[in-house]
Amino acid sequence: MSKEEFCNMISISEPGPGDGGNTGSWRVLRPVLDATKCIPAKTGKPSCFNCWLYCPDGVVTKTIPPTIDYTYCKGCGICAEECPSGAITMVDEASFTKEEK
Amino acid sequence: MDNAKKTTILNLTDDELVNPGNRACSGCGLGIVYRTALKALGKDTVLAVPPSCLTVLQGLYPVAATKLPCVNVTFASTAAAATGVRAAMRATGRDHLNVVAFAGDGGTGDIGIQALSGACERGEDIIYICYDNEAYMNTGVQRSGTTPKGVMTTTTPIKGKLQHKKDVPSIIAAHGIDYVATASAAYPLDLYDKVKKAAAMKGGTRYIHVHTPCPPGWGFDTRYTIKVGKMSVATGLFDLYEIVNGEFSLTGESAKRVGKERTPIAEYFKTQRRFKGLTQEIIDEMQAIIDDKWAAYTA
Amino acid sequence: MHVIESGNVAAATGVKLARTQVIAAYPITPQTPLTEKLSEFVEGGELPAEYIPVESEHSAMAVCIASSTAGARSFTATSANGLLYMNEQLHWAAGSRLPIVMCVANRGVGAPWTVWNDHQDTVSQRDLGWIQLYCADHQQIHDTVIKAFKLAETVSIPVMVCYDGYLLSHTYMPFDQPEQEQVDAFLPPFAPEHFLNPEAPRNFNTVTLPDVRPDIHGNTAPGYMEIRKTLHSDLRGAIGEIEKIDGEFGEIFGRGGEPFVEPYRCDDADYVAFCMGSLSYQVRDVVDAMREEGTKVGVMGLKVYRPFPDVAVRDALAKCKGVIVLEKALSYGNQGALFADVKSALFSAETRPFVHNYIVGLGGREIKTEHLYDALTESINNEAAIGDEPQWVGLKM
Numbered sequence: 001m002s003k004e005e006f007c008n009m010i011s012i013s014e015p016g017p018g019d020g021g022n023t024g025s026w027r028v029l030r031p032v033l034d035a036t037k038c039i040p041a042k043t044g045k046p047s048c049f050n051c052w053l054y055c056p057d058g059v060v061t062k063t064i065p066p067t068i069d070y071t072y073c074k075g076c077g078i079c080a081e082e083c084p085s086g087a088i089t090m091v092d093e094a095s096f097t098k099e100e101k
Numbered sequence: 102m103d104n105a106k107k108t109t110i111l112n113l114t115d116d117e118l119v120n121p122g123n124r125a126c127s128g129c130g131l132g133i134v135y136r137t138a139l140k141a142l143g144k145d146t147v148l149a150v151p152p153s154c155l156t157v158l159q160g161l162y163p164v165a166a167t168k169l170p171c172v173n174v175t176f177a178s179t180a181a182a183a184t185g186v187r188a189a190m191r192a193t194g195r196d197h198l199n200v201v202a203f204a205g206d207g208g209t210g211d212i213g214i215q216a217l218s219g220a221c222e223r224g225e226d227i228i229y230i231c232y233d234n235e236a237y238m239n240t241g242v243q244r245s246g247t248t249p250k251g252v253m254t255t256t257t258p259i260k261g262k263l264q265h266k267k268d269v270p271s272i273i274a275a276h277g278i279d280y281v282a283t284a285s286a287a288y289p290l291d292l293y294d295k296v297k298k299a300a301a302m303k304g305g306t307r308y309i310h311v312h313t314p315c316p317p318g319w320g321f322d323t324r325y326t327i328k329v330g331k332m333s334v335a336t337g338l339f340d341l342y343e344i345v346n347g348e349f350s351l352t353g354e355s356a357k358r359v360g361k362e363r364t365p366i367a368e369y370f371k372t373q374r375r376f377k378g379l380t381q382e383i384i385d386e387m388q389a390i391i392d393d394k395w396a397a398y399t400a
Numbered sequence: 401m402h403v404i405e406s407g408n409v410a411a412a413t414g415v416k417l418a419r420t421q422v423i424a425a426y427p428i429t430p431q432t433p434l435t436e437k438l439s440e441f442v443e444g445g446e447l448p449a450e451y452i453p454v455e456s457e458h459s460a461m462a463v464c465i466a467s468s469t470a471g472a473r474s475f476t477a478t479s480a481n482g483l484l485y486m487n488e489q490l491h492w493a494a495g496s497r498l499p500i501v502m503c504v505a506n507r508g509v510g511a512p513w514t515v516w517n518d519h520q521d522t523v524s525q526r527d528l529g530w531i532q533l534y535c536a537d538h539q540q541i542h543d544t545v546i547k548a549f550k551l552a553e554t555v556s557i558p559v560m561v562c563y564d565g566y567l568l569s570h571t572y573m574p575f576d577q578p579e580q581e582q583v584d585a586f587l588p589p590f591a592p593e594h595f596l597n598p599e600a601p602r603n604f605n606t607v608t609l610p611d612v613r614p615d616i617h618g619n620t621a622p623g624y625m626e627i628r629k630t631l632h633s634d635l636r637g638a639i640g641e642i643e644k645i646d647g648e649f650g651e652i653f654g655r656g657g658e659p660f661v662e663p664y665r666c667d668d669a670d671y672v673a674f675c676m677g678s679l680s681y682q683v684r685d686v687v688d689a690m691r692e693e694g695t696k697v698g699v700m701g702l703k704v705y706r707p708f709p710d711v712a713v714r715d716a717l718a719k720c721k722g723v724i725v726l727e728k729a730l731s732y733g734n735q736g737a738l739f740a741d742v743k744s745a746l747f748s749a750e751t752r753p754f755v756h757n758y759i760v761g762l763g764g765r766e767i768k769t770e771h772l773y774d775a776l777t778e779s780i781n782n783e784a785a786i787g788d789e790p791q792w793v794g795l796k797m
Contacts, residue, residue, distance in 0.1 A: 071122070161609055165601075171602075
């Protein structure tokens with residue numbers, strides 16, 4: 001039996017992003033990072049990275065500064081809450097949508 | 102736990118074994134637990150998952166958020182399925198792989214307890230991770246055995262749950278398995294180290310019970326998942342511990358709290374709408390239970 | 401090698417010769433000696449399999465589902481309430497297209513409690529999507545277990561091998577046990593294309609939506625309904641595979657040729673008794689007696705219940721004047737289950753025999769040959785008076 005035949009016989013899924021679609025569309029608030037307050041950005045050294053550690057969706061990169069994948073970020077705000085230097089603020093998503101238009 | 106071996110944020114790998122854009126709720130505690138646990142387990146891992154929030158997080162056919170091989174199984178059978186995976190790995194010469202059951206509190210302590218007890222009694226070479234969000238969250242917040250007393254759920258909507266939280270880790274520890282630990286989504290590095298330790302203790306059954314805050318089910322704003330989880334530990338309500346070959350020890354934040362003040366439990370209850378029906382009587386009862394428990398730790 | 405052994409041991413040695421890799425079983429009368437023999441084989445080193453003494457039948461099938469998904473040849477066995485306890489897992493195994501083989505030592509179901517033989521346990525599970533094969537003697541049990549693994553792995557559908565509790569499971573008969581080399585020539589190792597494998601990670605048996613959906617490559621992937629239809633189509637297609645495998649078995653072992661039905665004196669029969677399991681051999685005595693008296697009777701044993709070989713059944717029975725279905729189960733609230741299937745198969749025949757329905761032996765009620773004789777005689781002589789309602793043989797009150 002061919003691979004295609006088997007894959008039509010049962011529900012067998014292949015790994016890939018976006019099973020829930022572009023979950024960034026769920027956002028009501030968007031996290032915005034201010035590099036002037038972000039500890040790794042200010043020091044230029046790997047440090048803190050709380051936002052990366054605590055993100056439930058793994059959309060924050062462990063980079064200097066951290067970046068956020070807005071295609072999938074759900075806007076939960078954990079990164080903002082756990083940032084020790086207040087570098088991340090949650091901003092109304094509606095304001096961005098207008099700008100993007 | 103040996104301080105020298107603690108993982109830090111800086112040396113924690115940035116390899117992700119979970120794809121983004123999955124269907125977990127915004128702010129989901131399980132998202133943190135799953136992401137972290139899979140980092141500790143690594144690529145050479147096979148998972149068994151029952152119906153639960155994780156099933157949904159992992160994704161609907163034909164897209165998988167998980168980058169590991171996984172078999173979805175019926176609700177009651179997770180530990181038996183993990184047993185079957187391990188048996189096949191031995192039979193086909195792939196015994197080096199981690200075999201991990203990953204289930205919710207219902208699939209572990211209620212409908213799943215028979216299979217889990219059987220697997221523990223047989224000492225099956227599996228790791229069983231229970232993420233405990235304290236209700237049947239996937240089906241809409243119905244009460245489970247691990248729902249705490251007094252909590253409002255959709256099946257305890259007026260009086261709140263009448264019974265205390267089932268102490269599943271103790272039940273499992275009574276089977277005398279090699280490793281039992283508790284962890285929290287709020288302390289992912291502690292969770293990581295415990296999963297890593299469990300993975301290294303190959304040959305017998307290893308069980309980790311992870312407290313997993315749930316914003317929609319517990320009734321708090323999504324940004325407070327970590328804060329809520331930390332407070333549960335700070336009150337001494339949920340304790341981080343390990344039982345290694347029968348020897349008990351508190352770990353991490355819980356170990357640090359011995360002989361120190363704990364946050365009053367009433368503060369914790371205020372943070373979540375599911376506790377809004379709690380009477381002062383229950384609050385006092387809970388505080389007394391916690392105080393007695395901690396007195397016993399230092400006795 | 402010629403041996404004299406019980407039906408349960410005939411099954412167990414079949415499992416051993418098939419080089420089964422994972423066995424998970426929970427004891428239940430009258431299956432227990434089968435699982436005991438398998439644990440003896442494993443502990444004694446004769447069978448290098450993993451034997452898991454699970455804590456319930458639901459877990460037994462759970463272990464098999466997982467181990468089969470992980471790429472190991474897997475087996476379990478049960479009876480009656482054990483079969484029913486694993487019911488949701490049976491649906492799961494069929495829907496996940498796993499080549500699990502399970503022996504069922506047929507026993508009646510509670511309530512009320514019974515440990516004795518009838519077919520309600522497996523017959524009540526006919527809609528699952530499993531292949532169901534029924535054995536009439538120990539040689540058939542032994543051979544069918546070996547064939548079952550090949551069939552299951554060819555069509556990716558689990559197979560249930562059924563044989564009468566006590567009447568076959570616990571009685572002793574001579575049968576031929578082939579050499580391991582012969583079985584190896586017939587049954588290659590289990591090598592599935594997809595299995596739990598970190599090198600090619602897949603998530604098995606995920607939630608499906610009502611509608612179809614694109615996969616990560618942009619191709620349309622089937623929905624639940626398409627997947628279920630494929631199970632049904634493949635199960636119907638298994639009819640051809642059963643015949644083919646029976647032929648292959650015959651070439652190596654010298655036994656076979658009657659994959660679907662086992663007829664006795666049916667060539668010129670006006671009336672045919674139709675049944676499953678060891679009962680068909682008992683009815684042969686009645687056939688011989690009635691033939692002596694001049695009535696042209698035959699008996700036909702059905703070996704494949706699901707997929708139902710409707711064409712073979714219709715071809716075998718359509719030319720008769722009457723068919724008397726004897727069965728040890730029924731579809732409560734309607735009629736005998738086998739009876740309904742036979743009638744359905746005959747519905748499209750140009751000329752149809754009458755079909756009568758006799759319920760026998762429930763809960764192990766002794767089936768006396770003279771009662772079967774009376775039943776057949778009554779059926780043949782009072783055709784018009786007996787309608788579709790099940791007739792009961794052997795009631796005492």
